[in-house]
Amino acid sequence: MIDSADVVIVGAGRLGAATAYYLTKQGGLRVTLLDQHEIGSQTSPRAAGMVSCLRKSEIMITLITDACRKIEGFTDETGQPLDWVGSGSLKIARRPTDADVLQEDLNRGRATGLDVELISPEQAGALHPFLRSRGIEAVLRIGDDRYFNPAQVATGYAAAAAANGARIHANTRVLGIDIEASRVMGVSTPMGKIRTGAVIDAAGAWTRMVAGLSNINVPLVPTRQQLIVTEELPGAVADLPMIRIMDAAVYMRPCLGGFLWGVYEEHPRFFDMQSLGTDFDIKDMPLDRAVLDAAAAEVADQLPVLQTAQPREFRGGIPTMTADGHHVLGPSPDLRGFFFASGCNVAGLSIAPALGEKLASWIIDGKPGIDLSCMAPARFAGLEWSEEELQRAAAWQYRHFYGAV
Structure with missing residues (x-):
């Protein structure tokens, strides 16, 4: 030392x-x-390794745009590998009030130079064959979004x-x-x-x-985050757009020939790290599959695949929330x-x-x-x-x- x-x-x-x-x-x-x-x-x-470029403020959009450039040039700059895919994403509103939010997102995205457009549920389904249009009010396509190997x-x-x-x-x-x-x-x-x-x-x-x-x-509060990586699925190719369903707070992206998906649950579990002891490792964090099952059921009309795809990995982390x-x-x-x-x-x-x-x-x-x-x-x-x-x-x-x- x-x-x-x-x-x-x-x-x-x-x-x-x-x-x-x-x-x-x-x-x-x-x-x-x-x-x-x-x-x-x-x-x-x-x-999850998902990059969302359309943030709630211009300063955050500026920062994430800079981060995207660094992700693209990561290997050239650092000499280290970083696998990433510029898939874009679909942000989905199932309620009229959230469709209004998407309109605000569209205006803010255009003002900051992002590749954004409102598309129909049918157009969204054409872009992503695992997405069903039932119950969708509005969809915002964000072309700048990407994901990478976390x-x-x-x-x-x-x-x-x-x-x-x-x-x-x-x-x-x-x-x-x-x-x-x-x-x-x-x-x-x-x-x-x-x-x-x-x-x-x-x-x-x-x-x-x-x-x-x-x-x-x-x-700040240490908060449990859980996600599933599914087994391989025919048609789950790497460049399919990521999906975010606003009111359910469910997200999904391609991963290893299947999908990675999770949810920001309404009543998350918090942790007192002091009480867990010095030997605690996040890989040993207690998981709760019922949370994911409930989320899959909530979005079954839009993403039925989440109820049928078999899990390959079930993992979690402890991000901090303010x-x-x-x-x-x-x-x-x-x-x-x-x-x-x-x-x-x-x-x-x-x-x-x-x-x-x-x-x-x-x-x-x-x-x-x-x-x-x-x-x-x-x-x-x-x-x-x-x-x-x-x-x-x-x-x-x-x-x-x-x-x-």
Whole structure:
């Protein structure tokens, strides 16, 4: 274990690894990346890997568009593999109120230069032979959307950061944060202390635990996300458009000759990571197949395949949700030298390339280059939620990720 670094990053998932890469690329800093598990082994490889370009604000569209460019050029830039498919997507409204939302999405997408158009349910069925038009009110085609292999992002960025000189330490817990005069001075690990003036909390589901080592409270909730990968199905080719059904919060994309699908359930399960113990691994997270069965039944008129396709894999991760649906990115207002890269709100993997670069700029130059105040931890100043209130707000953001009314 080294005894000093310019920046120590706690958590080697997609956000931590991407930030490590851009810190070494942009600033040539001495970066140490720590993870209490294997690199990129927790929630990141268990995500859906779907990129939704049409977000709820122009700043998010700007960031995800930048992330798309980085996904396209990932291998050329980092030297690491990343398999992706530019399939586009179909966003489906089954209620008139959600059709109105699609019209707003269309206007915002056109204003920001996205490839978007409203199409008929019959046209949507022609684009995707597994989709049935019954009960569909409106469909928005989004040509810019894509999907990628989620297992390759964190490991790819970590490998590229290591090639740039970053020190990578897997299976290494952070035991404490050394503080003097309200400033970060180092971190303690089982193998010794690392002197540093900057710590990034990118610990994913464990973000609150790491922040708690410095007596910092960050209002986010570790939330269970489950999905199924089906067996191969005739006609389930890789370039079929992804499908998102707004009110049911069900999504589906091609995967390995079958489909990957899941749901943002209305009453998600939350986790207290402290109570799970130090040996907990996300692969051991308890799953509930009944949640997926209920979701498949809810969209049976549109996607009957979800009730008949046999599962090949049933997996889950623990993304972090915030009360306002925005990421938590940037410096803590309570402790100099302490930064956050968390609060993924079930969209952290796809936008990680852009956020990692912005956070690196924030640390190197003192500013991210664009206004990211909507993500800044300082936005929580003066706001307090009970755990019950925080979970209720986070559950609403989770269920309404697709903008359903």
